[in-house]
Amino acid sequence: MKKKIFLFFLCVVLIATSILCGTMGIIRNDSKSHKKTQTADTAATENPTLPSTLDSLTLKVGETKLIELSSEKAESVTKWTSSDIKTVTVDDGGRVDALKEGTALVSAILKDKSKAEFQITVTKSTVKKQQSYSTCITANTDKLEQNKRNKAKNLYEIKVNRTANCVTVYTYDKNGKYTIPVRAMVCSTGLNNATITGDYTIGIKTEWLFLVGDVFGRYISGISGDYLFHSVPYYTLNEQDLEVDEFNKLGEQASQGCVRLAVSDAKWIYDNCPTGTAVNIYDDAETAGPLGKPDAIKITDFNNKWDPTDSSKKCPYATAAPTISGANDCAIKSGGEFYALTGVTAVDTCGNDITSDIEVVGNVVTARKGKYKVTYSVTDVLKRTSSVTITVTVQ
Structure with missing residues (x-):
């Protein structure tokens, strides 16, 4: 019996010793330090490059965009790069300019050597360069183009808000009702509500007409009797002899009863609203019309x-x-200040101050040396746009 007990304990001791040796070996192997020889294949795992974040952005040729980073990353940027400066340029503030169709990789290099990367795709510009001649507001052009294919129905109906001095032109909806506004124009109706109200149709059409007051109107479209759509009056039958004072009254009541418009808008009605086009003249002091009232x-x-x-x-x-x-x-010292709008002014096509309408695109980091593009642009009520791009050098 004692022998059996002895053998049992002997087995237990041997098993315990075996387990202990194996465990010590695992601990030793894990804790043992030995230097590996670094090769090209192991370098990436031994000293991995910090991961980059890749975003995509699509611009049209001529467009400009500021790439936005988190405040933490923005403060850590050391450099911006573009893989193809003929397609996309990027300045030291992360402003991207699309130059031609193609793709480019724009990267923000951070202090810890990581990157924030942006795949920029530049597509063809769809903007058609054309001079605008009217202050009108337009809308629902898709529906209008669809209706233009239907030659059997009059395309437009005109409504004149006598109180607001605003003309709104409508096209028809799927039920044939003229409920879809497509164009709004500023006008001058008659002083002291001298313009008639009610429902009428376009009648006579003539390019020039002698008017009450020994003046002349252009692009006449008759409403009823002596009540007409026409341009602001001219002193003579001469397109260079406009009554300037009367033109500057557009947007307020000024006529003797007719509906005056800028010459481009009078011509639009003359060209596009044939005899028989419905005209409704009404009063609404609260709402100029569904598109609003354009500026003059x-x-x-x-x-x-x-x-x-x-x-x-x-x-x-x-x-x-x-x-x-x-x-x-301009050039400023690193750590200095840059005020984009200081000393910058703008005037519209006619010389009116529109400085408050200037828009600025750029990101000048005054704490970081580099070159930064800043673009100033402004659009007037004729929808004509001008822009100026400067370079700010932080030294």
Whole structure:
């Protein structure tokens, strides 16, 4: 019996010793330190490159975009790069300019050597460059183009808000009702509500007409009797002899009963709303119309007696555009201050101050040396745009 007990304990001791030796071996192997020889294949795992984040962005040729980073990353940027500067450029502030169709990788290199990467795809620009001649507001162009294919039905109906001095043109909906607004134009109705109200249809059409007051109107579309749509009056049968004071009254009651418009808008009705087009004249002091009331541009040069909305090639306003002044390349010291709008002003096509409408695109990091692009742009009520790009150098 004692022998059996002895053998049992002997087995237990041997098993315990075996387990202990194996465990010590595992601990020893895990804890043993020995240097590996680094090869090209092991370098990536031994000293891994910190991961990058890849985002995608699509721009059209000519577009500009500021790449936005988190505040932490933005403070850590040391450099911006573009893989193809002929397609996309990027300045030291992360401003991207799309130059031509293609793709490029824009990278923000951070202090810890990691990257924030952006795949930029540049597509063809769809913007058609054309000079605008009206302050009108347009909408629902897709529906309008669809309706233009139906030659059997009159395309438009005109509504004049006499109180608001606003004309809104509608096209028809799927039920044939004229409920879809497509164009709004500023006008001048009759002083002291001299313009008639009610429902009428376009009648006579003539390019010039002698009016009450020994003046002339252009692009006449009759409403009822002596009540007409026409341009702001001219002193003579001369497109260079506009009553400038009367033009500057557009947007308020000023006529003897007719509905006055800028010459481009009078011409639009003349060209697009044939005899028989319905006209409704009503009062609504609260709402100018579903598209709102467009702003009117004001003439500042009283010696220039052209309507600034005239599309004639002889009109000095026809090729004019807003002007931005005071935006110039500059250099500042690192840690200094840059105030983008200081000393920068803008005027519209007619010379009116529109400085408050200037938009600025750029990101000047005054704490980091580099070159930064800043673009100033402004659009006036004729929808004409001008822009100026400067370079700010932080030294």
